Amino acid sequence: MSANATLPRKDLFDLPEGVIYLDGNSLGPLPRAVPAHLAEVVTAQWGGHLIKGWNEDDWMGQPGRVGDLVARLIGAPPGSVMMGDTLSIKVYQALSAALAMRPDRRVVLSDNGNFPTDLYIADGLLRHLDRGHELRVVDPEAVEGAITEEVAAVMITQVDYRSGRMHEMERITKAAHRAGAVMIWDLAHSAGAVPVDLAGSGCEFAVGCTYKYLNGGPGAPAFIYIRPDLAGEAQPALAGWMGHDAPFAFDLDYRPAPGIERMRVGTPPVLQMSALEAAMSVWEGIDMADLRAASVALSERFIAGVEAACPDLRLASPRDPSSRGSQVSFAFDHGYAAMQALIARGVIGDFRAPDIMRFGFTPLYLDADDIDRAVGVLAEVMDKRLWDHPEYRRANRVT
Amino acid sequence: MSANATLPRKDLFDLPEGVIYLDGNSLGPLPRAVPAHLAEVVTAQWGGHLIKGWNEDDWMGQPGRVGDLVARLIGAPPGSVMMGDTLSIKVYQALSAALAMRPDRRVVLSDNGNFPTDLYIADGLLRHLDRGHELRVVDPEAVEGAITEEVAAVMITQVDYRSGRMHEMERITKAAHRAGAVMIWDLAHSAGAVPVDLAGSGCEFAVGCTYKYLNGGPGAPAFIYIRPDLAGEAQPALAGWMGHDAPFAFDLDYRPAPGIERMRVGTPPVLQMSALEAAMSVWEGIDMADLRAASVALSERFIAGVEAACPDLRLASPRDPSSRGSQVSFAFDHGYAAMQALIARGVIGDFRAPDIMRFGFTPLYLDADDIDRAVGVLAEVMDKRLWDHPEYRRANRVT
Known part of the structure; x- marks a missing residue:
């Protein structure tokens, strides 16, 4: 140790x-480590290696590599967290995949302490699907009691962005699972702020951002976690080429990558992610x-x-x-x-x-x-x- | 002049x-302008202004401001192009909005010279909607003849990523409109490469990326264009908080911004976009x-x-x-x-x-x-x- x-x-x-x-x-x-590292990525990697950076500097592996750094802080095993896009997009992916796992249920349960974009994204997704889903938004204290067998997915932010009130992850996840619902945690105000034990909680999905307590810089990429036993069957709603099993085969048909890689969508933001990667060094030994x-x-x-x-x-x-x-x-x-x-x-x-x-x-x-x-x-x-x-x-x- | x-x-x-x-x-x-500008954004703006950068440095307005720089190169009026996310996400947004404009039609027409991610995203979207849509993929030469009154949207990439073959934008757009279809152009290999007259073409949507001919760096953000008369009615499939009419009111209900701003989703990648913003300076006077x-x-x-x-x-x-x-x-x-x-x-x-x-x-x-x-x-x-x-x-x- x-x-x-x-x-x-x-x-x-x-x-x-x-x-x-x-x-x-x-x-x-x-973080002091960011400026020099980012300058190196810009000048030596992009400027010097040009297109070869994708392989020589492993830009391609960066979203998973950085995902592993985040994973350690949220109690997730290596290979279960993928970086990319924004938290709004990751909420969309997680909720879409969750609904596909419970095709016979029609309620998404959230609370009014959730950050509004989660509710907007959920509402937009349900209207888009147009299959009679309901977004049911209750008071934070009422969440546990509102988890019924109608509920396809419980989607809440662990820590309220206004009050700091924190939901009990293990208890609510258990309640969701007792009712047969899929559990999605938004860790925007948890990752790097409080101990999180995703694996121990048994939740199916988690999402979060990295510009708050993880100090990744303005617009730093988001993350998504899928419980490892489910990653191979989760349906990616945004089926982009970077989540394809073989992106550079340029097949005309989509075939999702076997695991968490399928939650990648488009070309990753290498510069932005490099700032985050350097920023994660402050967590060494913490x-x-x-x-x-x-x-x-x-x-x-x-x-x-x-x-x-x-x-x-x-x-x-x-x-x-x-x-x-x-x-x-x-x-x-x-x-x-x-x-x-x-x-x-x-x-x-x-x-x-x-x-x-x-x-x-x-x-x-x-x-x-x-x-x-x-x-x-x-x-x-x-x-x-x-x-x-x-x-x-x-x-x-x-x- | x-x-x-x-x-x-x-x-x-x-x-x-x-x-x-x-x-x-x-x-x-x-571009030589990038390293110094990006270092300034990292050190003086993020490091020095911290959270105040969103207002003091107008990070909030950056996606539209950079969009205007791109707009000039693709024949689009100021205020009609918004930057953000990846091209895959922007394809999803454009196609979703297009299908909502033609609710009674069930065919999306594309060609097999399209970049695969466009086809993956379209296929994923149609499966997700599950309303009997068909993604019809024909040879590039057959596109014009295949535009029938069944077609809700024609979605093609103007310049083929393998052969460089270029579709005639005006002619195909006219054919789409004659049949009552919505036209979506992917300009990944057009923006900064060939003259494009989006406004003159009359097309409803265009999308593209900025890491190719626009030299924005690996993972530079994508763009989306909506014909100005339609921007106020296009339905954003990914209803994120940055596309809300008043993001900082933190309303529980989503109300899209009046124009192209509604195509914003989550927090914009400020560092990545700053590299692009500096890179766009090479186009001055071109x-x-x-x-x-x-x-x-x-x-x-x-x-x-x-x-x-x-x-x-x-x-x-x-x-x-x-x-x-x-x-x-x-x-x-x-x-x-x-x-x-x-x-x-x-x-x-x-x-x-x-x-x-x-x-x-x-x-x-x-x-x-x-x-x-x-x-x-x-x-x-x-x-x-x-x-x-x-x-x-x-x-x-x-x-």
């Missing part, structure tokens, strides 16, 4: 001087249990500090850390303006309508001192009502 | 010393008619040279340049080994089974002297039967 890496590892990130970045749940910061412990400690410290110093803010996340992902939200009527004032002072979080101030906790590059400083700045913003100060309002274009 | 740029513009490309690159029809070489004239001159020179010097090679492209795109193919039984020997000597083309040696002509970075030298090397390879020489076979792993 190798020694675990210590947290934080601030030296691996290029964060602007003086900034405390609490928005890694939206877009992770730049044990997700250690990361989770650090994340909970930072979050608890933040909540205690804010509640002591900012009585106007109301905790909008579960108080029990075991029911939270790696973010904390506070509700405040003037949250948008307050967040702008906070950002102007170097503490970067974000805002989600109508009144949610979000803060992400990422132990790879945050420590207790950062949290205390962030609380101090937030307290000053609130105490001086900076969010209501005309100068701030002008500077931050608050209207 | 501004002066046109002169061709070639070799100084704008970073080509390896001594290489003659005749494979820009597969992957364009590195008139596509000038480019076409230079392309024809280079291709004719190559054909004449090869036919004079290499009697074993048989022209596998149309002899009439007006029926060809910007590539020339020769058939040869030992084409694979011969191409390997050619590449080992610095002349890079490629090979497509069973016996096609492909050569792309890209006047942005090729001149008559390059062509003459390429012909000379090819003649030597053929004359000395280098492709059959044990040393070459070992070095190039020809088995």
Whole structure:
């Protein structure tokens, strides 16, 4: 057993001087390994090897190779995760394949804490199929009770993007399977944020993105997981040439690759994926249990500090850390303006309508001192009502 | 009227010393503007601005902004082209929307010179819809005659990836419209290669990729065009949040954006798209008619040279340049080994089974002297039967 890496590892990130970045749940910061690696891929590989890069630099194998790096962090075996496209596309693929596994059922169950694009994609797919399917959207707390034998697929995001509320993966997956439904997890706010045991959960599909806690950069590719025993029978809705059993045979007929490779669609984004591949190096030696412990400690410290110093803010996340992902939200009527004032002072979080101030906790590059400083700045913003100060309002274009 | 740029513009490309690159029809070489711009986006924008890059650096507007640069080269008005995803995904979107426009028709017409992924995607879509559609694939010469009133959509690639044979866009579009069919053009081998007049053709949809003649780099994003009068009614099959009328309202219900924006799906690949955006600068001042004239001159020179010097090679492209795109193919039984020997000597083309040696002509970075030298090397390879020489076979792993 190798020694675990210590947290934080601030030296691996290029964060602007003086900034405390609490928005890694939206877009992770730049890992220092990225610029040189990406420059090498652009200049030496693309520029120098030209078309030969597909083989010499194994661009072709990159989506699976990077998939294995992600797999380790989400409890998936090597060869079960494929990178590519966007999370929206991967949701479409997973849900299409799930419905094909339950042709006699007509309900897709989700919750209203899901990220909207998952619901849009599901709704679009069901209208497209036009076979009388229903997208049934319930409150997050009602999901388990709503899993009936009508349900073809349960499709939910584990960690709510607004509140940070976290579903119990094993319990809901078991409930889905008891009712004979296929389980699809969206790990957008889980991968790299909380320990995930996909294999242990037994779920059929999982999807996620890599520009949040995995720090892959703006527009980094998504991933899809299929439980290994099902990968050979999952029907790829988007039957692109890269998922063909022999892409370079240029057959006129489609024949899916034997395993997870069939979830590839078109030509992979080599440059974008190379940034991600370099970014994944920050995870070497990190044990997700250690990361989770650090994340909970930072979050608890933040909540205690804010509640002591900012009585106007109301905790909008579960108080029990075991029911939270790696973010904390506070509700405040003037949250948008307050967040702008906070950002102007170097503490970067974000805002989600109508009144949610979000803060992400990422132990790879945050420590207790950062949290205390962030609380101090937030307290000053609130105490001086900076969010209501005309100068701030002008500077931050608050209207 | 501004002066046109002169061709070639070799100084704008970073080509390896001594290489003659005749494979820009597969992957364009590195424009010199890319590395510095991409490094700036990575370090100053992502690294420095973090989440604020979406607004401060207008990452959000990039897919439309780059789309306008592509639009100019394919005869499309500003605001009618959107970048994103891969060509396979864009084919799926275009064909889905086309079928929704002709709900009472059940035939999709294509030809067997189409790139396989278009056929795979179409076949997958029709199986997915399961409404009795037929994908009818005819010989390229038979397309026009096969456009009957059963046909919902004609979906063909203008320039054949193997032979370079080029369909007449205006004529086939007219035939499709006479029969009441929707016309979809795949411009993978047309954009940046030949003059295209999308608006003049009246076609409903066009799609294409940008890593070939547009030099956007490996995995550069695709594009989709919708005729402006139809953009507001085209049904997006992949209803992702970036195509929503108000993505950041996080509504639970999908409401498509009013125009071409609705063809956006997920979070755009900012880094990959930034490489493309910089690469598009090589087109400033280029008139596509000038480019076409230079392309024809280079291709004719190559054909004449090869036919004079290499009697074993048989022209596998149309002899009439007006029926060809910007590539020339020769058939040869030992084409694979011969191409390997050619590449080992610095002349890079490629090979497509069973016996096609492909050569792309890209006047942005090729001149008559390059062509003459390429012909000379090819003649030597053929004359000395280098492709059959044990040393070459070992070095190039020809088995």
